Amino acid sequence: MTGPIHIARINAYSFRSPITEPIKTSFGTMHDRPAVFVRVEDTDGAFGWGEVFANWPSAAAEHRVNLLARDIGPLAFEYPLNHPSELFYALTERTHIVALQSGEWGPFRQVIAGLDIAVWDLFARKSGKTLRRFMNNTAADDVPAYASGIHINEANTLIEKARQIGFTNFKVKVGFNLEVDLTQLHRLFEEKSNDETIAADANQAWDVEDALKFTSQTATVPLAWLEEPIPADSSAYDWRKLNKACPYPLAGGENIVDFRGFEAAMKSALLQVVQPDIIKWGGLTGSLAVGKKALTHGLLYCPHFLGGGIGLQASANLLSAVGGDGLLEVDVNPNPLRDGFGATSSCIGRQGWTCNKDPGLGITLLPEELNTLRTHDAEVS
Missing domain, CATH: 3.20.20.120 (Enolase-like C-terminal domain)
Incomplete structure (x- = not known):
């Protein structure tokens, strides 16, 4: 891998799976299982997958997709990356005032975390190594x-x-x-x-x-x-x-x-x-x-x-x-x-x-059986 990578496209997907038995904690109950998955692609067509926290509050999943698409994702295209950690620090600094203004520290941190994971996966995949190696x-x-x-x-x-x-x-x-x-x-x-x-x-x-x-x-x-x-x-x-x-x-x-x-x-x-x-x-x-x-x-x-x-x-x-x-x-x-x-x-x-044997996280596509559980998606490019 030579030279910095440049992010060209970001896709985000929210999902909700019904469950028979609610998941109970001392502070609340989950009546379904949500998730937000993120795919980041660079200008070479290489890609990586990440995940954004969406368990709480109950309406979190769809909100995180919108937050990524409208506020955070577009900023990622501005940074050439020589190391995957660079995006985390750049986006954390860049969004500080907006997160402060809105009081939404958690959602901003969670979306940045998901993008960070995806970029690490992308770098590892391009290197031909598993993420851990x-x-x-x-x-x-x-x-x-x-x-x-x-x-x-x-x-x-x-x-x-x-x-x-x-x-x-x-x-x-x-x-x-x-x-x-x-x-x-x-x-x-x-x-x-x-x-x-x-x-x-x-x-x-x-x-x-x-x-x-x-x-x-x-x-x-x-x-x-x-x-x-x-x-x-x-x-x-x-x-x-x-x-x-x-x-x-x-x-x-x-x-x-x-x-x-x-x-x-x-x-x-x-x-x-x-x-x-x-x-x-x-x-x-x-x-x-x-x-x-x-x-x-x-x-x-x-x-x-x-x-x-x-x-x-x-x-x-x-x-x-x-x-x-x-x-x-x-x-x-x-x-x-x-x-x-x-x-x-x-x-x-x-x-x-x-752990997985294939490069990166070993994940190339989202499982087809999850398609019926998708509630929202967005693409930023």
């Missing part, structure tokens, strides 16, 4: 993984299904009813096998006192980690208070949205498990840098993810490139926008998640 030539082909999206009240059934697929690590959602959460969690630990691990995710459900009550009553339970027990923007004082009392690691990062936030969390050691989400902020540029920094601080790096098939494959390649002992998050609830790119069971084996 483009980022790190010694990256492994497999990464450890854990099953997530498991509501505490449905944990017995969902964990057993995940076991049948091949998972031995699980994360359950708590934060609905403290007493019920505690009862169910203790029962899960009584029934699990010795080679299995269980983490818990409260999705920012509690104040500090409720979080302390939970941790005190699970002091004898070897949780792999407790994720976002209190709001991510709680004061450092509250996080320190909880961290001091917590008998197991604290995790978070999906709602930290800049380098300064991650640097502060890692330097203060308030989080022992660092979890950026590549489609919410940073794309591969930000998350790769955060991952490397987390390892230098001796922290566990486990990228957060709850979306479609493109972002999941990108997260797997990212984790492989960063290295360390972190695990890939794999939602085990039904989602055609994930499984259309390959069933989870086909990627999980004894070594964890097996």
Whole structure:
């Protein structure tokens, strides 16, 4: 690959898949599974795929497509790129005032993240390497993984299904009813096998006192980690208070949205498990840098993810490139926008998640079966 690349065309597509059982978290319920996929093409006809966060709010998917088409995408044509990270920094700086004016920091960050992933995929594809080997030539082909999206009240059934697929690590959602959460969690630990691990995710459900009550009553339970027990923007004082009392690691990062936030969390050691989400902020540029920094601080790096098939494959390649002992998050609830790119069971084996073998992310076309789920699309050129 010689000389800079020039982006010539961007396509964005929003999708919504109906689901039989709503996905419940402590802060809200998903009644369908949305996704936004982005394709970036350069003047040579080379292309790459990315994904934009669209889970929340409920109307997010179509809005992100419009935001990309009308406000952010046209700016991408102005920058010749010698390295994929250059677009992330250029668009972040260029859109700062508009994002400030509109108060839509999240949507701007999410669209830029999706474009960033697509540009990394494009560069890797042009190099003839898989994305992980483009980022790190010694990256492994497999990464450890854990099953997530498991509501505490449905944990017995969902964990057993995940076991049948091949998972031995699980994360359950708590934060609905403290007493019920505690009862169910203790029962899960009584029934699990010795080679299995269980983490818990409260999705920012509690104040500090409720979080302390939970941790005190699970002091004898070897949780792999407790994720976002209190709001991510709680004061450092509250996080320190909880961290001091917590008998197991604290995790978070999906709602930290800049380098300064991650640097502060890692330097203060308030989080022992660092979890950026590549489609919410940073794309591969930000998350790769955060991952490397987390390892230098001796922290566990486990990228957060709850979306479609493109972002999941990108997260797997990212984790492989960063290295360390972190695990890939794999939602085990039904989602055609994930499984259309390959069933989870086909990627999980004894070594964890097996990454793609073809260049880039290994994705050339969107699966045809997703066409009926498309709600909106746009092209910018």
